[in-house]
Amino acid sequence: MKRVNVGLMGMGTLGTGSYKILDMNRETIAKNSGCDIRFKRILERDTTRDRGIEVPMDLFTQDPEEIFNDPEIDIVIEVLGGIEPASTFMLEAMRHGKHVITANKAAIAADYDTFINTAKENNVEFRFEASVGGGIPILNAITTVLGANQFTEILGILNGTTNYILTKMTEYGLSYDTALQEAKEKGFAEPDPTADVEGHDVANKVSVLMALAFDTYIHPDNIPTIGITGITPEAIEEAKHENCVIKLIGKAKKNEDGSLEYSVAPMKLSKDHPLASVSNEFNAIYITGNAVDELMFYGKGAGGFPTGSALMGDVIEIAKKIRMEDK
């Protein structure tokens, strides 16, 4: 069986999730990829933390060059987070002929064309299913079996933290501050939740979705973005009286004249809308194509296992290609 080696950059929640999935589903992954997939090197400073799984100490390195320069490493998974040094590392991995997989929407959205072009120039794959909607396989659908469609609209609940906060405000009449506090306690919000509650995380995801669905890259700074910090219990109550709910929606629309509209903002949705019942930390993407009409994809938008499912799914798809080209 063809051996495929992965270099993992980052052993936090997502790296650990991916590592555990390969351990837990080794046979299934071998059957589905036709390859013997292994983690060969892990870039991570914290080698001693209890991750709930034993990781051989000799896998760890603190030197990214040990991944770039290892000719046996086929694929690099980047889950360091943050724009730098993650972006530099991904581009460097591509220049060393490694296929690159990432969950890093901030990095992709900040410099989409550079990633795509560098991958092309070096004849490597660049996959990022995990960057939008966690485990929800929306990007692969857009780029493969929905390829006979011209997409007209995308509406997404793309951030679990803000959806959790809005759900609790709606269900229990909580204030924003109280709901945020609860989200922090439950682990659904970061100690510094700015990127989530101000909508920047969603803007990154809208940028990635538009690049794939509309073949147009818009920098997230150019996407009008309003978060949820101004949402009051009164506004939510008023929406209820109109049989609506308030959701933070990432929106991208292609008009008939080809012009694009895009935004991140709280929206009032009728309770009949398929997105209205997407609650708590769940994410969903509602997408319309001129052939398929309306579709919705729903699932967990974060977490080590759901996001690891997307990362390892990308590994499997690349491993299949490596095996085919090897024949």
Added chain:
Amino acid sequence: MKRVNVGLMGMGTLGTGSYKILDMNRETIAKNSGCDIRFKRILERDTTRDRGIEVPMDLFTQDPEEIFNDPEIDIVIEVLGGIEPASTFMLEAMRHGKHVITANKAAIAADYDTFINTAKENNVEFRFEASVGGGIPILNAITTVLGANQFTEILGILNGTTNYILTKMTEYGLSYDTALQEAKEKGFAEPDPTADVEGHDVANKVSVLMALAFDTYIHPDNIPTIGITGITPEAIEEAKHENCVIKLIGKAKKNEDGSLEYSVAPMKLSKDHPLASVSNEFNAIYITGNAVDELMFYGKGAGGFPTGSALMGDVIEIAKKIRMEDK
């Protein structure tokens, strides 16, 4: 640009939908496949019906051999429906080296292994995204980017006719007979609705889903199947009082000991369940994997354009492979 020729068997709703999608989205399909995809021959007796699009008369044939024996035809789309002669035609096309795409769940479910083995023996692709959930890209997700999962459960609303009838019974307190009549008038039920209302159509789809998600083929005759003809307005009213709705659910479950449970039957679902708000003619598949956790895919389960989206999506995926192998 690589030319890829398609032979179309059947020019009813699905064949016409596929033909129109290629006409409407020709540029998008060329960009996404990298190929110039054309319909080269259409097996169909009715050459004069108004289909809302002009089809060159010389495409039509009444002789399937003209498709099998045309060396320029790369892909055959079978949308004749019914088990025979569709199955014989598909197998014959494979033996002539054609890739085969179908929406025909009855044919696939009746003899799954023969199709898979014949495709393998002849080194051709056999794709059937359109056979389950119409335009919803569930099968491709299961067989590609969800490949790092062991699936544990599938619950599906897999038949638009019965979901429409149950929705109308629930919303307006209609009797089964009245709701069926309305579904017929709106074009959501066939003149003979037996295969739908007795659950046989759903059983076929459960068989296809299990073959892919659990790697186990179960003939639909062996799937315990109850339709919706016995559902009374009283039963629906009672469910409402328990804050539930009644849905016709195709279910497949893999227990921890590896044993499988499967059935088609009306089920009471809590209104909080993501499937509970799937109404009218819509379909949805709720699937759980041990990495990704819960996912739901929602969309139109029938109709020329949504199902055509899935058929043409499969054409694009095969065209990409043809182009790669051509290099």
